[in-house]
Amino acid sequence: MAQIQIKCPNCGGEQFKHPSELKNDSPVTCVNCGEVRTRAQLVDHATKQTQELLKRKFGDRFKPK
Numbered sequence: 001m002a003q004i005q006i007k008c009p010n011c012g013g014e015q016f017k018h019p020s021e022l023k024n025d026s027p028v029t030c031v032n033c034g035e036v037r038t039r040a041q042l043v044d045h046a047t048k049q050t051q052e053l054l055k056r057k058f059g060d061r062f063k064p065k
């Protein structure tokens, strides 16, 4: 399974600060712009971005379950 690349929804940055114990509702701060989201929000965003990319790449052949 491919790892989801998490990016900042605000600036697209890929570096984040977060507590050492990372839970779904842990605050994650973008190092670049200071945007704060929970881990769950970032993963959700990244998942949608990945699905959009796949749809663009494979078009009608990509059928999400």
Ligand SMILES: [Zn+2]
Binding pocket: 008, 009, 010, 011, 012, 013, 030, 031, 032, 033, 034, 035
């Ligand atoms: Zn950012």
